[in-house]
Amino acid sequence: MAECAKILSQFNRGTSAMQHYVATRPMFIDVEIMNTDIQVVLGDDGPQADSSSIAEGLSILYKEIADTVRKEATTIMAVFPSPNEVMSILVQRVLEQRVTAILDKLLIRPSLASLPPVEEGGLLHYLRVLSVAYDKTEELAKELQSIGCGDLDIEGLTESIYVSHKDEYTEFEHASLRQLYQSKMAELRAEAKQQSESTGSIGRAKGASLNTSPQQLISVTVVTEFVRWNEEAISRCTLLFSQPTTVAANVRSIFACLLDQVSQYLTVGLDGARESLNEAAAMRDRYVIGTSVSRRVAAAAASAVCLLFCSLIYF
Structure with missing residues (x-):
């Protein structure tokens, strides 16, 4: 596999090979993995889960993601001539695809024209979930950076995931x-x-x-x-x-x-x-x-x- 990677690196600087490798990782194509992500986060309470339970669920899921990336990093370092470039592609894909897919299901913005009832948590529930999700995602980003992400601006990428929520935060x-x-x-x-x-x-x-x-x-x-x-x-x-x-x-x-x-x-x-x-x-x-x-x-x-x-x- 390492020899193949070296040969492919001579074509288009190996970009196609690196992208193909990352795209075929189970965490990005296994439907079962992607479907269970939100279940891990919400637990048995489903959409009614409180922010503390969601924080715990995100910690579990993000640890699993970090462990998976760490294992992939071992293979990448051993196989690819330019491992930092591959790690950059991998971490970017993790944040843009897997993490964003989770947050899209988790952070559903309520309508200010028709507020959710206080008995169901009201607007405060959304704000609390936003807070714990942002905090846990930042922790994941720091962990991924410590594993290795090449020259990827991981902090800027993490911020971009939340930009729409932060733009309307004050309101x-x-x-x-x-x-x-x-x-x-x-x-x-x-x-x-x-x-x-x-x-x-x-x-x-x-x-x-x-x-x-x-x-x-x-x-x-x-x-x-x-x-x-x-x-x-x-x-x-x-x-x-x-x-x-x-x-x-x-x-x-x-x-x-x-x-x-x-x-x-x-x-x-x-x-x-x-x-x-x-x-x-x-x-x-x-x-x-x-x-x-x-x-x-x-x-x-x-x-x-x-x-x-x-x-x-x-x-």
Whole structure:
């Protein structure tokens, strides 16, 4: 085989022979191998697999690919007069064909016009899968480079695989943060409604809002959840982009989303607290029920102001 490779290298610098050798590798032509790739990544959960399971599946599959390339490298080094050129063709084919085929099935961009339900992961699921896929593909690229890839620009090739996803990343990240916020506010409204409906008939007659404290309207725990979303988004941003100017611009826009969410949340909460205080004062005047309500009104006002002050200090 080595002798044949030497003879063929005299024709067209052996390019045809090298390309033919790479093209006939089982990993590129075995239908069973290609069909099982996505099953290895998704596991038994299929399309509903979470990002952690997908990360584990990609690690397993990419290790198998790296091991296969390592074995092929041994043969190539022993057979071809220009092994680096063959390795360059092989690694390029691995990334452009096998890896891209996996990612095309894995990274299906949702429609921003019709967002996937939060109950099914929402936009956040796509962003998390994009993040782990990019991270694992970078690890594979580094491993392939250590095995040998000639003069192939493997870093540039890896980036090109994700260029379409990265071009729209910021828009998807912002849409995801908005979706999470809207879902959380809907959850809080549902809880408030349920609590209001669960109050007794006396409470309803005298104003159910008296039973809703400002702590329920404005919660540091909820604001902390906003911050956690923001931190996760920024971690994705710094993973996907390396240019300082791009990272800075994306981080700034993500942080602006956080400030907007906190502002909206505090405004809604304080408006609700103000309405509760107004209703409490009206009840006092209407029913003349004494100083106990006055104390509750004063305490509610103090709590609202305190929570606002604490929220501002938090940021």
